[in-house]
Amino acid sequence: MSTVKLTVNGKAVSAEVEDRTLLVHLLRDHLNLTGTHVGCDTSQCGACVVHIDGRAVKSCTVLAGQAAGSNVTTIEGIAKGDELHPMQAAFRDNHGLQCGYCTPGMIMSAIDIVHRHSGNLDEATVRHELEGNICRCTGYHNIVKAVLDAAGRMKVAQAAE
């Protein structure tokens, strides 16, 4: 057992876990942040994507200990109170989810994509960049629309800040 200390969604947290604990299980089972999903558990599907120090990673393939000292952001940490993150709002407005299982990972990957491309995205780039996130409902069309919509909103929001 080890004590893992890290910052999750802006709050300092500490958990006593076995060294073999994966980050996704630290989040879900110890911190009750169940928005991050386990889909395939083999680093393929992307349902478990969270941000570690601002970078999208698959939390099913990271040991909790590896994230010690880091800033982790999950799907629960992106809205500002009752105001959805622009990516969440765009997914809702564009019907970017069907069953919703892949959605937290899609949204966390999509925010990372917009950040890395400074908001300058086209459809082909979004489709290519989402290759590590699988939607088993095959609802990609509206997911891509939502990401492009959000890229515009995030640019506007950034310009306003």
Place this chain on the structure above:
Amino acid sequence: MYQTTYHRPSSVDEAASLFAKGSDAKYLAGGHTLIPVMKQRLASPSDVIDLCKIKELVGIEPTGDGIMIKAATTHSDVASSETVQKAIPALAYLASLIGDPAVRHRGTIGGSLANNDPAADYPAAVLACGATVKTNKRSISADDFFKGLFSTALEDGEIITAVSFPVQDKAGYAKFNHPASRFALTGVFVAKTPAGDVRAAATGASQNGVMRVPAIEAALKANWSAAALDNVNISADGLMNDIHGTSDYRANLVKVMAQRAVTAAS
């Protein structure tokens, strides 16, 4: 996953001494091979020693005649590095093709080379560029480093610290992607040195892992063009033969990927 003990050393020396103390220790880099293998219970190291937080193992530096990429540098940092894009753009491009964006945020060049997966991308670049693998004990030339399937010249406990790539006159990489795993069904890296020597290396093709392709090297040395490879015959002997492609199919892919790599080379 079986029980293990996680360690986070802050220096290479500390990592090596932790390894020596463990009964069956493993080094952990980005973890995108080791952790899945541990989850499947195909590996059960007593200790995992995290190399990624060791500052001396992260970064990219220009050298007199090329670039040095330290071992725990991630694929995304190599892909987006201006130093790499300027010196050997094909290497930055290769890094941008590994896995998916989230995988590239974790996976490292040192981890990829130490694992030496027969379909990994980096071994092709290292072998074709005649790079040098530096460890905490010595320097190993690319020609001596790769020893077959998941096998390298690394001794027990030896740590890759950096890889030095000499600058190339021209270099290109082309990969036929496996659409599900995103490993190379076959990928070929071609490189021409400032002195005019040509080296070509294929990954994903041979049963023994990354290999040089003498027939392609000879044809390109005589005439650096995709057309020069039109009549080159690649033997299917010793090439992988599985549900994804026969050895004949892969032999043809070696040629076609080499042609695309030459066309893309800059």
